[in-house]
Amino acid sequence: MLGIKEENISIHKIYELLYEAYGPQNWWPADSVEEMMVGAVLVQNTAWTNVEKSLEALESFSPSYIRNVEHEELIRCIRTSGFYMQKARTLKNLMSWFQKYNDDILIARTKDERIIRSELLELKGIGYETADCMMVYALEKPYFIIDAYTRRIFERLNIPLHYNYLKAQAYIQDNLEVDVQIFNEFHALLVKHGKKHCMKKPRCISCPLGKYCYYYQSQEESIAFI
DNA sequence: CGCCAGGGCCATA
DNA sequence: TATGGCCATGGC
Numbered sequence: 001m002l003g004i005k006e007e008n009i010s011i012h013k014i015y016e017l018l019y020e021a022y023g024p025q026n027w028w029p030a031d032s033v034e035e036m037m038v039g040a041v042l043v044q045n046t047a048w049t050n051v052e053k054s055l056e057a058l059e060s061f062s063p064s065y066i067r068n069v070e071h072e073e074l075i076r077c078i079r080t081s082g083f084y085m086q087k088a089r090t091l092k093n094l095m096s097w098f099q100k101y102n103d104d105i106l107i108a109r110t111k112d113e114r115i116i117r118s119e120l121l122e123l124k125g126i127g128y129e130t131a132d133c134m135m136v137y138a139l140e141k142p143y144f145i146i147d148a149y150t151r152r153i154f155e156r157l158n159i160p161l162h163y164n165y166l167k168a169q170a171y172i173q174d175n176l177e178v179d180v181q182i183f184n185e186f187h188a189l190l191v192k193h194g195k196k197h198c199m200k201k202p203r204c205i206s207c208p209l210g211k212y213c214y215y216y217q218s219q220e221e222s223i224a225f226i
Numbered sequence: 227c228g229c230c231a232g233g234g235c236c237a238t239a
Numbered sequence: 240t241a242t243g244g245c246c247a248t249g250g251c
Contacts, residue, residue, distance in 0.1 A: 040232090043231090044234070045231060045233045046233085047231045047248085049231095051232090083233085124235080126234080128233095130233070133232085148231085164241095
């Protein structure tokens with residue numbers, strides 16, 4: 001790998017360029033908050049195409065259904081998403097927690113978001129990233145989501161994020177306006193961009209961040225990747 | 227066939 | 240605090 005980028009870029013500028021390139025993403029890709037929360041668990045370290053199969057197999061996303069369905073049946077439905085033993089248990093944990101708010105996201109949104117977040121983090125199977133996805137896309141509270149794509153993209157823009165999740169998140173939130181709509185769109189754009197241009201194996205086709213990015217040099221030609 | 231995907235938990239030092 | 244092993248399927 002060879003660092004040959006032309007100039008530095010602000011975090012807000014990254015957002016602007018991605019938005020310009022890809023437009024609004026209208027995340028989370030789900031028809032209900034319940035489906036969003038289920039999807040957030042199932043997508044942990046898993047390709048979304050696998051999650052889609054699971055979402056289709058599930059009879060319902062309603063909290064009561066998830067709570068009451070037989071464990072074996074739940075596992076059968078979500079099998080294609082991998083890690084199904086852990087994820088089945090996590091979904092049960094999550095929906096049991098949701099009952100505390102009468103299975104009503106509108107009620108949960110009126111509560112102190114710091115308490116909601118710490119409650120989510122107490123659930124086995126839900127870590128910082130999954131919790132913050134729910135904070136943004138279900139609770140509509142501004143927590144910048146740090147995922148593998150974010151780290152990879154920022155690193156290739158010469159903005160390496162601290163390996164510690166909370167420190168990485170604090171860095172972003174100190175250098176970008178704290179706004180749930182922006183965090184919502186930004187994360188979706190980073191995933192969109194990451195899948196297209198910033199896989200582990202470099203791809204490089206008309207990258208909208210090209211001139212701010214490191215360049216990858218193969219044997220003959222040097223190729224912009226990100 | 228091996229690598230990877232929109233992580234998280236747990237044991238270990 | 241911070242690594243490493245493990246969980247598991249499907250696409251390429």
